[in-house]
Amino acid sequence: MINVIIVGGGIGGLTLALTLHRAGIPARVFESAAEIRPIGVGINLLPHATRELASLGLLPALAAVAVATREAVFFNRYGQLIYREPLGCDAGYEWPQLSIHRADLHAVLLAAVRQRLDAADFVTGWRCTHVDDDASGATAHFRDSLTDAVLPPQRAALVVACDGLHSAIRRELHPQEGAPIYSGVNMWRGVTRAPPILSGASMIRAGWLKGGKLVIYPIRNDIDASGRQLVNWVAEIETAEYRTRDWNRRGRLEDFIGAFEDWHFGWLDVPAFLRATEMVLEFPMIDQDPLPWWSRGRITLLGDAAHPMVPRGSNGAGQAIIDARSLAQCLGAHDDPVAALKAYEQERLEATANVVRMNRKDPPDAILREVFLRTGDRPFERVEDIISIEEMQAMSDAYKRVAGYHRASM
Numbered sequence: 001m002i003n004v005i006i007v008g009g010g011i012g013g014l015t016l017a018l019t020l021h022r023a024g025i026p027a028r029v030f031e032s033a034a035e036i037r038p039i040g041v042g043i044n045l046l047p048h049a050t051r052e053l054a055s056l057g058l059l060p061a062l063a064a065v066a067v068a069t070r071e072a073v074f075f076n077r078y079g080q081l082i083y084r085e086p087l088g089c090d091a092g093y094e095w096p097q098l099s100i101h102r103a104d105l106h107a108v109l110l111a112a113v114r115q116r117l118d119a120a121d122f123v124t125g126w127r128c129t130h131v132d133d134d135a136s137g138a139t140a141h142f143r144d145s146l147t148d149a150v151l152p153p154q155r156a157a158l159v160v161a162c163d164g165l166h167s168a169i170r171r172e173l174h175p176q177e178g179a180p181i182y183s184g185v186n187m188w189r190g191v192t193r194a195p196p197i198l199s200g201a202s203m204i205r206a207g208w209l210k211g212g213k214l215v216i217y218p219i220r221n222d223i224d225a226s227g228r229q230l231v232n233w234v235a236e237i238e239t240a241e242y243r244t245r246d247w248n249r250r251g252r253l254e255d256f257i258g259a260f261e262d263w264h265f266g267w268l269d270v271p272a273f274l275r276a277t278e279m280v281l282e283f284p285m286i287d288q289d290p291l292p293w294w295s296r297g298r299i300t301l302l303g304d305a306a307h308p309m310v311p312r313g314s315n316g317a318g319q320a321i322i323d324a325r326s327l328a329q330c331l332g333a334h335d336d337p338v339a340a341l342k343a344y345e346q347e348r349l350e351a352t353a354n355v356v357r358m359n360r361k362d363p364p365d366a367i368l369r370e371v372f373l374r375t376g377d378r379p380f381e382r383v384e385d386i387i388s389i390e391e392m393q394a395m396s397d398a399y400k401r402v403a404g405y406h407r408a409s410m
């Protein structure tokens with residue numbers, strides 16, 4: 001019987017644990033954080049990801065804590081509407097698009113893991129330092145996250161590295177890989193408690209990276225008696241310098257608010273909205289070139305460890321979730337675990353590499369780039385004179401095809 005060690009209990013690791021459990025494949029998760037804390041801010045789950053989570057029976061729990069996003073809306077920095085399209089069930093998908101606090105998504109996955117797996121199969125405070133394998137199995141080596149004491153090595157048929165952006169196992173498999181690639185764009189992120197904006201379920205993108213772009217969407221409904229929402233925002237600005245990536249680095253409002261000081265739209269006073277934020281996090285937009293391979297013998301990579309991508313297409317969590325389904329299917333279909341890992345790599349490596357490349361070149365917000373360039377960043381009279389609806393639809397559809405959630409393919 002194949003059994004699996006999962007290194008990392010984030011979104012990909014927990015989804016994999018649940019997917020393997022459903023397939024009857026025993027798995028143990030080793031998470032480096034000694035304590036699970038509600039950190040991070042907003043994440044989007046598109047229909048190809050919510051389909052997988054629905055098949056694990058998690059949709060009701062997720063829908064109860066998330067916002068079912070209904071439309072994407074694009075504006076220039078003058079607040080002029082450029083493009084609008086329906087999303088999720090409003091666009092005819094069977095599965096919703098959910099905008100959710102990462103901590104809420106993680107909590108739903110963790111509750112299911114605790115309910116379905118044995119308590120001993122989810123371990124915290126174990127930091128994986130390295131892995132090795134031989135003809136009969138794979139071994140993961142750990143240290144205690146708090147004391148740094150060496151912990152007993154753990155052995156299984158396979159080790160799957162779900163250890164995220166800073167993956168130690170990716171570094172071990174690909175020691176020659178260069179430093180992460182900075183896109184030239186820095187991001188400041190946060191959450192503001194606010195009354196519903198536009199439809200109350202709108203994913204708003206406005207402006208452009210050169211002078212300042214904003215992404216705004218709600219992630220929790222009805223957080224108080226007056227019906228306010230918790231609204232996620234991300235400010236993205238071309239910036240020559242950046243500091244190393246850390247999901248929880250504190251940022252400063254004064255470093256970026258200048259770009260948005262004159263954004264007073266009829267439907268939102270942007271500087272006031274940003275000033276009301278609960279906190280500011282700073283994070284450089286970074287990715288890595290696609291790897292030539294993920295699987296070596298009985299060890300493989302999944303999620304951000306395998307394919308870190310710039311967060312411009314709402315696909316980071318989704319692709320990790322789809323990896324998990326693919327890997328579980330391959331393990332079910334092959335008796336030889338080494339062959340199963342290769343089959344998984346074959347199914348997922350090029351598919352996710354295409355998303356990494358598309359996120360760099362033509363993510364959904366490329367519509368904003370086109371309008372910025374064609375207008376010279378000036379207001380327009382009629383958007384149709386700048387870009388046609390058909391052209392914008394085609395750009396949006398091209399991204400969906402590459403990322404795997406075009407309606408025709410689902």
Ligand SMILES: Cc1cc2nc3c(=O)[nH]c(=O)nc-3n(C[C@H](O)[C@H](O)[C@H](O)COP(=O)(O)OP(=O)(O)OC[C@H]3O[C@@H](n4cnc5c(N)ncnc54)[C@H](O)[C@@H]3O)c2cc1C
Binds near residue numbers: 033311318
């Ligand atoms: C604290 C945190 C906050 C985040 N906030 C956001 C956000 O606000 N918005 C957003 O879009 N994305 C956020 N992300 C990233 C997002 O969750 C991932 O891009 C995506 O879900 C892919 O999931 P993943 O499982 O590959 O990686 P992650 O969900 O990042 O999970 C990786 C897990 O591995 C653990 N780990 C790392 N190294 C080791 C090791 N050596 N041994 C054992 N365990 C290890 C980490 O603690 C983490 O739990 C955040 C990630 C983290 C860890």
